[in-house]
Amino acid sequence: MHCIRCRAPANVEVRRRRSAFCAACYPGWFRNQVERAIGEEEMFTRQQRVLVAISGGKDSLALWHALLGLGYEADGMYIRLGIGGYSKRSQAASEMFAAKHGLTLHQVDLKAEYGYAVPQLRNQRRGKPCAACGTVKRYHFNKVAVDLGYDVVATGHNLDDEAATLFGNVIHWQTDFLGRQGPVLEATHPKLARKVKPLYRLAERDTAAYAIIERIEYILEECPMAVGAKSLQYKDALNRLEEAQPGLKQRFLAGFLNRGKEALGGADPVTIRECAECGQPTTAEVCAYCRMRERKRRQLEQKAAAGS
Amino acid sequence: MHCIRCRAPANVEVRRRRSAFCAACYPGWFRNQVERAIGEEEMFTRQQRVLVAISGGKDSLALWHALLGLGYEADGMYIRLGIGGYSKRSQAASEMFAAKHGLTLHQVDLKAEYGYAVPQLRNQRRGKPCAACGTVKRYHFNKVAVDLGYDVVATGHNLDDEAATLFGNVIHWQTDFLGRQGPVLEATHPKLARKVKPLYRLAERDTAAYAIIERIEYILEECPMAVGAKSLQYKDALNRLEEAQPGLKQRFLAGFLNRGKEALGGADPVTIRECAECGQPTTAEVCAYCRMRERKRRQLEQKAAAGS
Numbered sequence: 001m002h003c004i005r006c007r008a009p010a011n012v013e014v015r016r017r018r019s020a021f022c023a024a025c026y027p028g029w030f031r032n033q034v035e036r037a038i039g040e041e042e043m044f045t046r047q048q049r050v051l052v053a054i055s056g057g058k059d060s061l062a063l064w065h066a067l068l069g070l071g072y073e074a075d076g077m078y079i080r081l082g083i084g085g086y087s088k089r090s091q092a093a094s095e096m097f098a099a100k101h102g103l104t105l106h107q108v109d110l111k112a113e114y115g116y117a118v119p120q121l122r123n124q125r126r127g128k129p130c131a132a133c134g135t136v137k138r139y140h141f142n143k144v145a146v147d148l149g150y151d152v153v154a155t156g157h158n159l160d161d162e163a164a165t166l167f168g169n170v171i172h173w174q175t176d177f178l179g180r181q182g183p184v185l186e187a188t189h190p191k192l193a194r195k196v197k198p199l200y201r202l203a204e205r206d207t208a209a210y211a212i213i214e215r216i217e218y219i220l221e222e223c224p225m226a227v228g229a230k231s232l233q234y235k236d237a238l239n240r241l242e243e244a245q246p247g248l249k250q251r252f253l254a255g256f257l258n259r260g261k262e263a264l265g266g267a268d269p270v271t272i273r274e275c276a277e278c279g280q281p282t283t284a285e286v287c288a289y290c291r292m293r294e295r296k297r298r299q300l301e302q303k304a305a306a307g308s
Numbered sequence: 309m310h311c312i313r314c315r316a317p318a319n320v321e322v323r324r325r326r327s328a329f330c331a332a333c334y335p336g337w338f339r340n341q342v343e344r345a346i347g348e349e350e351m352f353t354r355q356q357r358v359l360v361a362i363s364g365g366k367d368s369l370a371l372w373h374a375l376l377g378l379g380y381e382a383d384g385m386y387i388r389l390g391i392g393g394y395s396k397r398s399q400a401a402s403e404m405f406a407a408k409h410g411l412t413l414h415q416v417d418l419k420a421e422y423g424y425a426v427p428q429l430r431n432q433r434r435g436k437p438c439a440a441c442g443t444v445k446r447y448h449f450n451k452v453a454v455d456l457g458y459d460v461v462a463t464g465h466n467l468d469d470e471a472a473t474l475f476g477n478v479i480h481w482q483t484d485f486l487g488r489q490g491p492v493l494e495a496t497h498p499k500l501a502r503k504v505k506p507l508y509r510l511a512e513r514d515t516a517a518y519a520i521i522e523r524i525e526y527i528l529e530e531c532p533m534a535v536g537a538k539s540l541q542y543k544d545a546l547n548r549l550e551e552a553q554p555g556l557k558q559r560f561l562a563g564f565l566n567r568g569k570e571a572l573g574g575a576d577p578v579t580i581r582e583c584a585e586c587g588q589p590t591t592a593e594v595c596a597y598c599r600m601r602e603r604k605r606r607q608l609e610q611k612a613a614a615g616s
Contacts, residue, residue, distance in 0.1 A: 170568075171563075173563030175571040234549075236548075240541075241545055245538070258481075260478075260481040
């Protein structure tokens with residue numbers, strides 16, 4: 001196999017595109033894909049300030065790296081979720097990347113600022129804190145972006161992530177979620193930041209290849225709390241189908257965005273108002289984050305009462 | 309594990325329903341499920357004449373057996389597709405079942421009546437005759453049902469079949485097909501038979517268990533032409549997910565029928581007219597079956613010309 005750009009021996013194959021690249025040409029193709037997603041979906045311009053949601057993994061760091069390479073103004077933000085050694089190592093990778101490239105990395109420390117970490121937020125029924133962790137991350141990324149005047153929050157969600165989320169929503173016919181899924185989430189309230197996913201057309205292995213070739217030191221391990229998560233089952237199912245039908249994931253996601261989403265009629269427009277507790281944007285009286293914190297506070301009180 | 313009806317040791321587990329049955333109670337539960345599907349979806353009554361599409365496999369024979377057990381008037385119809393030994397063995401199983409129970413089995417012989425069999429209908433691009441075979445079967449089951457005055461055609465499509473078809477249509481966002489998928493297909497033209505799927509809520513292993521307990525001698529092998537078919541890949545993917553999330557297939561299909569289909573707005577109503585060639589109902593000027601036969605005829609002519 002040879003690089004489709006320079007005919008040198010290829011190092012990276014992109015099977016769904018029937019393409020292959022050498023290590024020298026690949027990063028350019030990758031950044032070009034990012035640039036096209038940003039341009040075609042009108043995600044942001046070079047005059048705007050982007051806040052990249054950083055986890056220390058390959059996707060978020062590859063995204064940050066690519067945005068800088070493309071000349072965008074992008075700062076990072078990391079949330080200390082308090083998930084033991086995993087969090088320590090991902091924080092170190094994020095800080096090292098920022099330091100190496102002389103970048104600004106905002107941080108929120110959950111435990112220090114709010115008194116609890118993600119492992120304490122386990123769902124009673126399912127035993128996984130993944131849903132709560134999502135609420136925590138969405139809340140803080142949005143709040144910091146709005147408070148510090150960023151125009152947009154960019155996340156490292158890739159094709160595999162988006163296809164797996166779509167798959168989960170379709171399997172359960174979550175028509176509300178389906179109507180809202182897409183590479184751009186508009187800000188429909190002054191306290192709501194615009195959310196974009198510049199990697200949504202690049203596969204997980206594409207970003208891994210970019211990170212390796214660009215010598216980005218990311219944390220390889222997956223979050224230990226996510227083991228057995230349904231999203232991983234959906235990724236696995238899609239990966240097997242992709243093996244037999246290269247391009248299936250991309251067609252699944254593109255077909256949804258081009259035809260399925262419209263056929264599903266989109267989500268009903270929701271009214272955003274300010275949370276009665278914290279003032280952050282929400283569709284409810286009290287936001288999901290405040291409700292979660294209240295539940296946690298009551299649990300701790302009951303525990304203390306039972307222990308005394 | 310014990311039978312939920314009589315507490316005897318269980319022989320069959322229906323995991324998605326958290327149920328188990330002994331061999332004596334199971335057939336009653338199975339037929340009850342068939343009866344409920346027929347009743348709730350208003351498929352047909354005991355005063356109507358049902359034509360069961362018979363393949364010789366477990367699903368169609370289990371369906372025929374269950375309908376008779378429930379007191380319905382059901383004849384069978386078998387199409388000799390000409391797929392070598394597989395067709396010979398499936399024809400024998402179908403004829404044996406009919407003879408054993410003193411039933412009427414109509415037959416259409418493709419090769420004898422039309423000069424070709426399914427293996428000759430390979431798709432040029434994909435090399436599989438599955439799509440053409442579907443056209444052949446739909447055409448003849450419909451024609452025989454209408455010609456002989458049956459009220460409805462019943463097919464043995466089970467939960468796994470329906471979930472896999474739905475999966476394939478969703479993966480490729482075939483919104484037209486999605487709008488038409490369901491357990492009942494109404495007759496929208498005098499020459500179009502009503503189509504129903506009384507097993508659509510029963511899993512493949514449920515019908516296998518029924519066939520074994522009721523000592524139905526069905527053909528075990530799958531069609532050799534279907535090896536590697538995408539529908540089998542989708543079944544495999546769903547089976548793996550079902551392992552991790554029992555009931556997922558049923559929820560996927562039920563969620564579609566209850567919410568997704570409506571959200572997708574249904575298919576645009578199509579106008580049915582009579583084929584200019586054969587007079588059978590179609591949405592086009594010339595029906596898919598006649599177009600296929602015409603292509604086949606031209607191919608054979610070209611071959612003959614090249615050989616002379």
